[in-house]
Amino acid sequence: MTGNEMSGDARxxxxxxxxxxxxIGAGGSGLRAAIAAHEAGARVAxxxxxxxxxxxTVMAEGGCAAAMGNxxxxxxxxxxxxxxxxxxxxxxxxxMAQLHAQEAPERVMELEDWGALFDRTEDGLxxxxxxxxxxxxxxxxxxxxxxxxxxxxxxxxxxxxxxxVFMECTVTDVLKDPSTGSGTGAVAGAFxxxxxxxxxxxxxxxxxxxxTGGFGKAWKVTSNSWEYTxxxxxxxxxxxxxxxxxECVQFxxxxxxxxxxxxxxxxxxxxRGDGGVLKNSEGNRFMFDYIPEYFRxxxxxTEEEADRWYDDKENNRxxxxxxxxxxxxxxxxxxxxxxxxxxxxxxxxxxxxxxxxEFIRKRLPSMYHQFKELADVDxxxxxxxxxxxxxxxxxxxxxxxxxxxxxxxGLYAVGECSxxxxxxxxxxxxxxxxxxxxxxxxxxxxxxxxxxxxxxxRISEDDIAAAxxxxxxxxxxxxxxxxxxxxxxxxxxxxxLVGIIRExxxxxxxxxxxxxxxxxxxRMAVEGHRQxxxxxxxALDLRNMLLVGECVAKAALARKExxxxxxxxxxxxxxxxxxxxxxxxxxxxTGDGVDLAEKSLPEMPDELKQxxxx
Amino acid sequence: MGYDLSMxxxxxxxxxxxxxxxxxxxxxxxxxxxxxxxxxxxxAGDLAVRWNCKAGKCGSCSAEINGKPRLLCxxxxxxxxxxxxxxxxxxxxxxxxxxxxxxxxxxxxxxxxVPSFAPPPRDADGKRRMAQVDVERGQEFRKCxxxxxxxxxxxxxxxxxxxxxxFSGPRFFLRFAELxxxxxxxxxxxxxxxxxxxxxxxxxxxxxxxxxxEGIKITDNAIIPMKERVADKKYDPLVWLGNKIGLRNRxxxxxx
Numbered sequence: 001m002t003g004n005e006m007s008g009d010a011r012x013x014x015x016x017x018x019x020x021x022x023x024i025g026a027g028g029s030g031l032r033a034a035i036a037a038h039e040a041g042a043r044v045a046x047x048x049x050x051x052x053x054x055x056x057t058v059m060a061e062g063g064c065a066a067a068m069g070n071x072x073x074x075x076x077x078x079x080x081x082x083x084x085x086x087x088x089x090x091x092x093x094x095x096m097a098q099l100h101a102q103e104a105p106e107r108v109m110e111l112e113d114w115g116a117l118f119d120r121t122e123d124g125l126x127x128x129x130x131x132x133x134x135x136x137x138x139x140x141x142x143x144x145x146x147x148x149x150x151x152x153x154x155x156x157x158x159x160x161x162x163x164x165v166f167m168e169c170t171v172t173d174v175l176k177d178p179s180t181g182s183g184t185g186a187v188a189g190a191f192x193x194x195x196x197x198x199x200x201x202x203x204x205x206x207x208x209x210x211x212t213g214g215f216g217k218a219w220k221v222t223s224n225s226w227e228y229t230x231x232x233x234x235x236x237x238x239x240x241x242x243x244x245x246x247e248c249v250q251f252x253x254x255x256x257x258x259x260x261x262x263x264x265x266x267x268x269x270x271x272r273g274d275g276g277v278l279k280n281s282e283g284n285r286f287m288f289d290y291i292p293e294y295f296r297x298x299x300x301x302t303e304e305e306a307d308r309w310y311d312d313k314e315n316n317r318x319x320x321x322x323x324x325x326x327x328x329x330x331x332x333x334x335x336x337x338x339x340x341x342x343x344x345x346x347x348x349x350x351x352x353x354x355x356x357x358e359f360i361r362k363r364l365p366s367m368y369h370q371f372k373e374l375a376d377v378d379x380x381x382x383x384x385x386x387x388x389x390x391x392x393x394x395x396x397x398x399x400x401x402x403x404x405x406x407x408x409x410g411l412y413a414v415g416e417c418s419x420x421x422x423x424x425x426x427x428x429x430x431x432x433x434x435x436x437x438x439x440x441x442x443x444x445x446x447x448x449x450x451x452x453x454x455x456x457x458r459i460s461e462d463d464i465a466a467a468x469x470x471x472x473x474x475x476x477x478x479x480x481x482x483x484x485x486x487x488x489x490x491x492x493x494x495x496x497l498v499g500i501i502r503e504x505x506x507x508x509x510x511x512x513x514x515x516x517x518x519x520x521x522x523r524m525a526v527e528g529h530r531q532x533x534x535x536x537x538x539a540l541d542l543r544n545m546l547l548v549g550e551c552v553a554k555a556a557l558a559r560k561e562x563x564x565x566x567x568x569x570x571x572x573x574x575x576x577x578x579x580x581x582x583x584x585x586x587x588x589x590t591g592d593g594v595d596l597a598e599k600s601l602p603e604m605p606d607e608l609k610q611x612x613x614x
Numbered sequence: 615m616g617y618d619l620s621m622x623x624x625x626x627x628x629x630x631x632x633x634x635x636x637x638x639x640x641x642x643x644x645x646x647x648x649x650x651x652x653x654x655x656x657x658a659g660d661l662a663v664r665w666n667c668k669a670g671k672c673g674s675c676s677a678e679i680n681g682k683p684r685l686l687c688x689x690x691x692x693x694x695x696x697x698x699x700x701x702x703x704x705x706x707x708x709x710x711x712x713x714x715x716x717x718x719x720x721x722x723x724x725x726x727x728v729p730s731f732a733p734p735p736r737d738a739d740g741k742r743r744m745a746q747v748d749v750e751r752g753q754e755f756r757k758c759x760x761x762x763x764x765x766x767x768x769x770x771x772x773x774x775x776x777x778x779x780x781f782s783g784p785r786f787f788l789r790f791a792e793l794x795x796x797x798x799x800x801x802x803x804x805x806x807x808x809x810x811x812x813x814x815x816x817x818x819x820x821x822x823x824x825x826x827x828e829g830i831k832i833t834d835n836a837i838i839p840m841k842e843r844v845a846d847k848k849y850d851p852l853v854w855l856g857n858k859i860g861l862r863n864r865x866x867x868x869x870x
Contacts, residue, residue, distance in 0.1 A: 051664075052722065053760055054672040070741075112742055115731030115796065117749045117756055124743030142753060148671065149756060160730035167722075196711055225666040259643020265669050366671070369829075373670065373688055374645075484655035528660030531627065532712040535659035 014464065015201045019045045019164075020450035021443070022190055022205040024171050024232065027055035028147070028435035029415030029442075030211030031154035032107075036443025037209070038163050042450055044443075045164040047192065047203065049227050052165050053155045056213050056225045057435065060147025061268035061366060063129055063139025064436075065429035066104035070125040072136040077101040079135050082611045084430060086294075087133040087324045088394070088423020089564040090579060090612075091245065094604040095401035096421040100430070100437050107436035108140050116153040118142055130273040133324040133427040135298075137313075144268050144366045150432055168195040171231070172540055173467040174208060174239040174411065177457035184240040187410030188457035191467040195537060198530020200468060206457050207410050207446035210236055210397060211439070214416040218545040218552075219390035219499070220491040223255055223266040229541040230548030232417035236397045237547065237587050237594070241406040244419040244582040244599075246395035246548075247555035248565040250426055251500040253278075253328035255389025257346035262374045264389040267349065267367060269428040271384075272321045274363050275310055276351035278332065279383070280340035287320035290331035295323055326425040326564045329388040333500055336387065346387035352380055388500055392431065394422045394565055395552070398584060403445035404438055410449055410457070414442040420582075424564025474539040480525030483539040490517055490542070490549060498553050503569045507557040514550045518592070521546060551585045551594055558583055558596055616641040619649055619691065620699040623661070627712045633701070634658070640691055646700065647675055647686040650714075662713035670827060673761030677714050678703045683763040683825045686714075705766040721762050724782040727810050728789050733798040748797040755792035755836055757828045758785065764822035764832060770815050781812035784822035784832050791836035794843065808844045813837065 021037040023030045026048035037044045048055065067080040080101035085092050108126065112118065118140050119127040130137045142149040158165070171192035180186040189204040215230030216222040233243055254267040272278075280286050291299045299320050300306040306319035321328065332347045342348060351360055357380035361368050364379070371377040371384060396419035397406050404412045415435050422430060474483070497510035521542060526535040561575035562568050581598045588595045619640045622633045636657060638649045647665060654661045665675040668687045675686040680701050694700055708716035736742055764784040770777050790807040793799050807813045818841075820833045830836075 050666055050672075050674065051718065054666045054674050056667070058672050058759070059667050059669065109736070109740070109742070113733055113736075115733075115793075115799075117744075117752050117796070119753075120744055120746040120749060124745055125741055127746075142756070145671075145757065148759065152756065152758075156725075156730060159725055196715075196717075225668070225672065227666060260641065261644045261648045262669065370669065374690070375643075482655075482659060484659065488655075526659060532662040532715055533660045534654060534662060 015199065016204060017045065017201070018204045019043045020205065021207040021209065021446045022047060022203045023209045023211055023443075024048075024190065024235075025055065025211035025213060025415070025417075026050075026052055026165065027057040027211060027213055027415060028150050028154060028432060029439040030055075030209065031151065031158055032436050032439025033209045033211055033412075033414055033443035033446065034163050035154065035157055035161065036440040037447040038161050040444050040447035042207075042447035045166060045203065046158070047166045047169050047171055047190070049168065049170050049195070051167050053151060055151060056228060057147045057151040057432075059223070059225065059266065060150070060432050061144040061266065062131055062270040062273070063141030063146045063429045064104075064108060064150065064432035065131070065134060065139050065427065066108045066433055067101060067136075067138055068105045068108065068126060068128065068140065070121050070123075071128045072138070075136040075138055078611055080104070080138065081608070083134050084427060085423065085612070087427040088425055089574065090423065091248070091563060091582070091601070092423030093401055093420035093602065094608060095602065096438075098608065099401060099441070100421060100434060103437045104433040107433065107440065111150060111153050111436070114153050114157045116142075116149050118149070129270060130322065131269055131428040132272065132322040132328065134429065139429040141270070144270050144364050146432060150436070166201070169193070169201060170195060170537065170540065171235065172471050174235050175202070175459050175463050175467070176239065176408075178460045178463070179458065180409070184408045186457055187239070187408060188459045191464060193471060193530075196532055198533065198536070200471070202459065202464060204456070204459055205450075206453050207412065207450045209404075209442050209446050210411065210413040210417050211415050212417045214393040215545065215548045216390045216393070218490060218494050218549045220495040221255065221264040222390040223252055223264055224390070230544045231541065232413065233396060233551070234544035234547045236406060236408070236411060236413060236417075237551070237585070238591075239411060240408050240587070241411060241413075242398045242584040242586050243395060243551055244398045244584055245424065246551040246585055247559045247583065248394035248424040248563075249390065249552060250325060250392035250394060250565045251329045251388040252391035253325055253332050253388055254349055254386040255391075256375065257342070257385050257387045258344040259375055265370070265374070266389065266391070267384060267386050268364070269325070271349060271351055271364060271367060274351065275354045276349050277319070277321055277354065278328070279348040279350055280335045281342055281348075282340055286335055286340075287323070287328070287331055290327065290334070291320050291323070292327055295327070299323065324425055324427060326567070329500060330567060332388055342385045344385050346385040348383040349386045350383040352382055357381070392416065392426055394424060394426055395419050395555070402441065404442035405445060405449075412442045412446050414438045424566055471540060474524055474526045474536060477523060477525035480523040481520055483524050483526065483535060483542050486517060486520050486524060487538060487542055487545070490546060494549055494552075498549070498556060501567050501569055502556050504557065507553055510553040511550070511557065514546065514553060517546050547594070554594060554596055555583045555585060617696045619696070621649060621653070622699055622701040623650070623653070623714070624703040625661070625713050626710070628710060631710075644691050645687055646679060646689045646691065646702065649691065649700075650686060650702070662711070662715045664715050671759060673759030673827075676705055676761045676763050676766065678705060678766075683766045685761060685763070685827050688827055705762070707766045707768070707772045708762075718762055720778060721760070721765060721785060724786050725789075727782060727806075728786060728793070729801060729803060729806065731793060731796065732800045734800055742798065744797045751795045751835070752792045754830055755788045757830055758788055759828060760785065761827060763825045763827065767821045767825045769819065769821065777812075777815065781815050782810070784816070784837065786811060787813055787816065787840060788830065788832055788836045791840045794840065804840075804844045804847050807840055808848070813841060813844060816841070
């Protein structure tokens, strides 16, 4: 369905559809959720902002973490669980990390049942590669285009099952049944518009799975595609759900820094997993100077040991280039600030002097292609220039670990827009496995919720009228400010004041700026008409980006410690007291800002605590 | 370094349109999509263009640059002389929606005609085994980012709208070939490739291979072998006889 067919009815001419489950977002988590809900017997539709198969999951490169033990028989869910919790600096929801580690191998095998062609080991099993923070090589992969393979496999499965997809259709509001009371109420549907025509559409559905991804587009330098505007975060917040860990934003250590058109574009961690090392402008392999105490016992402290590890992993410790992402990103940032950066303000990532051209082209075909085409750099002969880039939101909608249900009945969240799984820092490879593990769980639960209701929820016509007014507001202003300028200013502010290294006074300044942006946005105007109008689409996305920006800035100011993806110059170390709690953000009573509350982390049972005793 | 780029961009919708002439400031290292984005942000806020990743990985920003089917994000301005006017038009083989955005639903309809992968049961230990050398053939085809530039340039549909119902195009011949060469697939899709897919209409001009931004050898590695397999099954008299008397496996009809 691309919206070519128009329909309407007596109730105001708005096109309406009725389903048991609506999945918003068609990345890996959304597609997996839709497949699960369909297989559980629900009538399901996927609603997505872009064409099917284009979601940000296509950008995932390195692999999908699953303790299958194909290369290392000693690998197990327990080790994967431990690595994940330590990578997330123990801020993770332990139950999510446990379910994730336990279920990922079966979810990967299922992709193979549906036609995915993973790279193989010599025994013919699914190959597994090394990544930062993982004790064993455990990333199932296809060269360096694993995300594309996963989304294509799920897309083809979806098509085979005949699930409806509403492409290029943007949801702007979650609708609730007014008879379920104010406060969290219960989900009754969703309101949105077709990008192609600008016409409105209402989905009546008792279950909604949010699978909208992250919010990196609020930052200037980011690896994220345009869709990552925090829609699910903002929609859920406005619907009454809480967001957790919003201060924890992952800056990937290796983004391209040149040319300007690709600044921020991801350079996969596989480059380091396959032997790439980081060097400053003086030619020093500087990561040895940045090994934190927490990871010292398992990290090589000489170049000789680090180099031996690639061939003999049993008897040597891992190179410091493979520390978790937050550690590497901070180290690179410090080197650049100390004046040891490259001409374009980055650091060198060198694999050319360490591996043969054949090896590089075989293991990293997309990276070879990307640098050749976009930067005119041959990575088999030269070092890459890279620097940190805004990459992943650990923070998101607070959900129940078993079902991915939020506090709003009927509202589920999965993938990057959900919170808890990754704590304060996500390990590479854990997002693709997150999508398929929790996608299935959310789809199952959403279908069960719909089936268990005695009667379908009702949507209020007043709410539809209000959603329509809100969506059209930017057309009502004459001569107001252009949304593109406001977006650029917001991105610059988030980069400068809520970036990789934070400080109290800067965060306070950011919060003042957020209020200014709110005022500017109220006077924002768009030109043209509703048909495929990107200025209008941006105006609506911008509301979400700003709301999410406010959540991050406020939570970052409140958390007075440094932990994983949240680094405070004025509070440089972790604080055990802060390590025991989440910050929960909710919409305030007037609906024009957000409130913060502290909430204790759930207590880990003793049988799991034993894995952290050494 | 920076210079003023002259651009002609097609503006319009199904009812018609015309070229807009623009001058856009661009800088070193930029691609055509950067110029389009600057145009949007400064002069034409409602200029419609599809894009997602800006990294050549999603295949959304397909269009025609100086008449050639290309990805806007993978076309560097340094490929052109600074004095040259760059003309950007929507893909010609699909109906235009607005400006540079086309209705590509043809491709999503054709995708539904390809029967899904059908593997045998897993091995006794719950795993599956395939050799790397065997998965590599299919992996080449699975690099496809579905930009549909091959579909756009294929003259069987580009100049003959009436062929669309009978012809699924290079993107889906790739998909047929990928499934046919999958080490674990149990279906035979040769009849479908010829019947519903219309692979016989392809006359191997290699236009699709030329425009593929992923460098997939669509014609040599997918279409020609697929055509040979169809021909082998259908037209070789010895094979025909073998099938007739039950010496060769019969086709599944290929659908679950």
